[in-house]
Amino acid sequence: MELHLAILTLAVCLSADAQHPPETSIYTKNDVQLGVENSLVCHVTGFFPPPVNISWTKNNVIVTESVSVSQYRPRNDGTFHIFSSLDIVPEEKDIYSCTVNHRALQGQAQTKIWGVPEMAAVPARLGPAVFCGAGFTLALLGAATGIFFFIKGAATDNTDTAEKEKLFMQWTYQ
DSSP states (O other): OHHHHHHHHHHHHSOTTOOBOOEEEEEESSOOOTTSOEEEEEEEEEEBSSOOEEEEEETTEEEOTTEEEOOOEEOTTSOEEEEEEEEEOOOTTOEEEEEEEOGGGTTOOEEEEEEOOHHHHSOOOHHHHHHHHHHHHHHHHHHHHHHHHHHHHHHOOOHHHHHHHHHHHHHHTO
16 A cells, blocks of 8 residues: 555656656566577666557568567556567577557667577587597597507517517427
8 A cells, every 4th residue: 555655656756748768678587498488578678758669570471470578567657668579489590579659769669689699599408518529539549658658568679578478489389
């Protein structure tokens, strides 16, 4: 009750001629993944007086299905805000827009555009990259170890070792 009285007081303080244009923003409800259902939210705030007109487009075609609009909600400063949402399934290169019209805009509607982010358009497949990177690293490590022992063995000119190998070979082929 006190909130309504405060809003009424602020509304009376704002003359009938006072108009405040809206500020509009557009964002997704969840992280974007191609082909996964999501919602775009158009937040319109700071306007006075109500109403505002909110419309949506997808790839420059007006969308009316899967659209919802909240009630006007008062703010502490006597202006209002409202949310509109659009259920979407993002696909590569989709472009959505939210257009807001209010009398304070004097016929110059505000349009906010949202496109599918490039990172979402190319889904990250980290698993194969990590697997290949680890395999390549192990292969390099194995090659380096083999080269190390080969060079070490060649550098050691131990006749004792050569004699043992000669005896082993004779014993093997007898």
